[in-house]
Amino acid sequence: MTSSPMSIATLIIGPVVLAGLGTLFGLIYLGMDRKLVAHMQGRIGPPIVQPFRDVEKLLMKESIIPDGSITQLFKFAPFMCLIGAAVLLLYIPLFGQPALLGRSGDAIVVIYLLIIPALGLVLAGFASSSPYATVGAQREMVVMMSYEFPLAMTIVAIAWRIGFVTDASPFMLSTIAAYPIWGLVGPLGVIGTLLLLFVLMVVTPGELSKIPFDMAEAETELAGGLLVEYSGRNLAMFYVANAIKAFAIVSLIVALFFPYNLSPAIGIAAAAPAFVVDALFFLVKVFVIMFICVMLVRAGAARFKIDQASRFYLVAMTLVSLVGLILIGLDLVI
Secondary structure (H helix, E strand, O other): OOOOHHHHHHHHHHHHHHHHHHHHHHHHHHHHHHHHHHHHOOOOOOOOOHHHHHHHHHHHOOOOOOOOOOHHHHHHHHHHHHHHHHHHHHHOOEOOEOOOOOOOOOHHHHHHHHHHHHHHHHHHHHHOOOHHHHHHHHHHHHHHHHHHHHHHHHHHHHHHHHOOOOOOOOOOHHHHHHOOHHHOOOHHHHHHHHHHHHHHHHHHHHHOOOOOOOOOOOHHHHOOHHHOOOOHHHHHHHHHHHHHHHHHHHHHHHHHHOOOOOOOOOOOOOHHHHHHHHHHHHHHHHHHHHHHHHHHHHHHOOOOOHHHHHHHHHHHHHHHHHHHHHHHHHHHHO
């Protein structure tokens, strides 16, 4: 079957547009994060546009390759991290619209794609010649392996419950959007779903290496850790990739738990106004979730030790996600 010119153009232009929008809103939310956390801690903080200034400054600086590093891997790691984060946007519904590649991937694909930026950071640490970066890479690997299991269990639990009400693939994010989990469960299931939402929101700062899970960077201990040897354009790519990944993973939470649009509720049927309303509503949902699970936690928490973080995810969050799955299962049979 041949593709229409419109679909070909969409597949070519769409990823570029999504990468640009992901960068734009990722940096805006990063600026809001820094500003609001500063106010919560009694500081003035930088202006919201500061992340854009940081990227501009880094792009004008020289990228220094340290002696003793594995040069090719050192240069490849920023591209791997940035591309991995940008590809995430192709599979996650954004701005109240279906994902660009929604028919070609599902939630399991997203789980695998979330690993790529983290692996890029690990590769960057090991490719550097600094012992600080090596320690940071080891810590990043430990945290990554710790949060993957509760993350996967949360998504599997939602898909498993949706599988009882439709013959469509329950792991497709489009199917999850069509059958919101809150409308499928009773009181026990609601409690279980709230536990799964809690787990995913707790996993988010670990995915983003934010306080209290920033052991891999730990400026006071490792002088920047993973990225201590990076500068210039290479460091700018990591900076942008982190902003895009933050936007993507919070958008995933919206897609899994809050896949609602506002335009049908307020009776807007025209395509253009409906898109604007739904896009703004989506951005508000992203901000609220990011404020709760990243900004508030970063303002009030202290850094975990690496063994504490690992036990927290492998034991505590795994048990919470398991309880959530059991409650959803009990809700199904009662």
